[in-house]
Amino acid sequence: MCEFEYSKKVLLRLRRGLRFAALSFVLLSLFACASSPPSNTSNICDIFDEKDDWYDDAAESKKRWGSPIEVMMAIMKQESSFKDDAAPPRTKILWVIPGPRKSSAYGYAQAKDGTWDWYMKSAGRWSADRDDFDDAVDFIGWYNHQSYKRLGIKKTDTYRLYLAYHEGHGGFERKTYRKKSWLINVAKKVDRQSKRYGQQLKKCEKRLQSGGWWIF
Incomplete structure (x- = not known):
């Protein structure tokens, strides 16, 4: 027993x-x-096919803030390569010991602490997290909307929107980017990526809007 x-x-x-x-x-x-980031970040259709919730999240941000999907996605690609926990590298103490990071930028959108707090308060999204795609893409759409309101930048002008995104609204107004040739080149790169994404999206958006592949 x-x-x-x-x-x-x-x-x-x-x-x-x-x-x-x-x-x-x-x-x-x-x-x-x-x-994990998408396998092919150079094609927006492949991205949305692999991450099947991302298109709806991006479309919702576009509806709320009027920022084109290809613009938001191109900015995110540049900022984090679609890595949810992306952060600036740490500084080095005595060339060896890891020190503090150069900024508080974090997540898909590389949003800094203060700007993220402003977003949560302004947009009423108090539970938003920088490592959640839906919140990050909404943040980018929101920030582009602020750039439109304050600076008069068209929501299709990826080049200037990215400069304002990187330098902040005050920096853009002071034209701090003029002394940063590397940043101007990056902004042009983001603009080209946005145009490519836009062309690609035309080929798959109707399918994405219908909910994906239809199998009969």
């Missing part, structure tokens, strides 16, 4: 252990899939 009870307890513990291991594997797999 004792041996039977002991064996029963061992089997129950083994079963619980297997369940826990299986659940842990599933959760880790889901986390890995959710946090």
Whole structure:
């Protein structure tokens, strides 16, 4: 009787252990899939096919703020390469010891602490996280809308929108970018990427709007 009870307890513990291991594997797999960047970041259709919630999130931001999807996605690609936990590299103390980061920029949109706080308050999105794509793409749309309101930059002008995004509205007004030839080149690169994304999106947006591939 004792041996039977002991064996029963061992089997129950083994079963619980297997369940826990299986659940842990599933959760880790889901986390890995959710946090990994798209395989092909040069094609917006491939991005939205792989990340099947991202198109709806980007379309919702466009609807709310009027910023074209290709513009927001080109800015995000430049800022983080679609990495959810992207952050500036740490400084080095005595060339070896990791020090503080150069700025508080973080997440898909590389938004700084103060600007993100402004966004949450202005947009009423108090639970927004910088490492969530839907919040990050909404932030970019919101910021472009602020650039339009304050600076008069057209929402299709990716070049100037990116300069304002990088330098801040005050910096753009002071034309700080004029002394940064590297930044001007980056802004031109983002503009070209936006145009490519826009051309690609024309070929797949109707399908994305209908919910993906239809199989008959």
